[in-house]
Amino acid sequence: MTLFEIIILAIIQGLTEFLPISSSAHLILPSEVLGWNNQGMAFDVAVHVGSLLAIIIYFREDIWRLTGAWFSYGLSANQTQDSRLGWWIIIATIPAVILGFALKDFIEIYTRSALVIAITTIGFGLLLWYADYKATQTKTVHQITWKNAIFIGLAQAIAIIPGTSRSGITMTAGLMIGLDRESAARFSFLLSIPVILGAGLLATYDLIQTPDAVDWQALIFGAAFSFVSAYACIYLFLAWISKIGMLPFVIYRLILGAALLLFVFI
Template identity: 55%
Template sequence: MDWFQALVLALIQGLTEFLPISSSAHLILPSEVLGWPDQGLAFDVAVHVGTLVAVMAYYRRDLLAMLGGAGQAVSQRRMNQDLRLALLVGLATVPAVVFGFLGDDWIERELRSALVIAITTLLFGALLWLADAYGKRSRALTTLGVAGALLIGFAQALALIPGTSRSGITITAALALGYRREEAARFSFLLSIPVILGAALLKSKDLLEQQLPVDWGMMALGAGVSAVTAYLTIVFFIRLLERIGMLPFVIYRLILGVALLVWLA
């Protein structure tokens, strides 16, 4: 992988990690369609760290409130809304961890293909449109309970399949439950923090075990570009969400899915 390819892949990671269009699909496609070499484990770690920094920076107030809520709960010996949200994020993370542990190798071996990406891009794009068009979009995140968090968490586990989109499927589930668009995106992005952190740690462990040579300059480029791009993407996505809705992303997914099927034919 050369520097130009690294720059493009870092931009793709930053742009697609939090938009409902699947970052994994867009990172696989350059290899499938253009014949680019695999980005490598070290670079994968770098761009994940970049997106993690971006989402934590954007939601820093929520994270600090959760931390403060935990301290307040200990001192007052009673639950509060901030700690409750943190616990629901943790609970919703469990399904992805379990299914990832059980099926990640099989998914990596059997489902990383352009055909799978085309099918999931179309299928979950249609579900996103249905949830956005017919969801009530009236509930606030303060009404989220254990059952709703688990449902969103199981939906997130489907994102292990390339082309599904982690943000897309969790936002779809939240919209289907009747949450407002901004609230659905907020929970989805908070939910991404433990998932991205866990993925980065596991990939770092694999990297250390394999003792592969690391191009630190390319890693710095990947982390920096993906962090800045992801942060700006979150800012503009949240600001425009109520105005534009999910339809532009649904249309993009349908075009991409059809284009892939035509290319594969």
């Protein structure tokens, strides 16, 4: 990859990892639409490391508090708000782990195409609009129940299909259960930490098995630009989402999906 391609792909990944518009779709599209070479597994690992560092640093106080509470009260009959939230994050992660392992090869072979991305981008974009339009926004993140956690976790598992958007589908599910927009986004972001970490470790393991040479300059630049764009994205999204709602992202998804359909059929 050229330096230009490295920077663009890293910024795209950092921004779209946490916006409800699908990072996997945007990383596949340059090769599908622009004819760029596939960025390769090592680069995917690097940009995910950058995004993971961004969210860990941004939510460092929440992570420290939730982790401490979970270890202190996790197996106790008397749960605190934070220890309970820690449990809900664990429970909501399980469906994605199971389906991710079970369907990994199928997803890689049959769903990484512009047509699939167009369909899921439009379909789940409309679902996000419906959830936001009908949202009661009466709950905060600490009012999530174990049933809510399972529901959001099952929704997150669907995001293994490119174009769905992990953050988009989990925010959609959060709005459906009555969370306010900021709480839906905050839980989605916290939920992304174990998922990104697990995906990164799995990709790293696959990378170790391959004899391909590693372009360390590309990895360093990719991780750095992904970190900066992801951190900015998290900060601005949480600051604005209660005011602007999900409609701008829905409109973007519809335009992107329509453009992809034109690309596929024309």
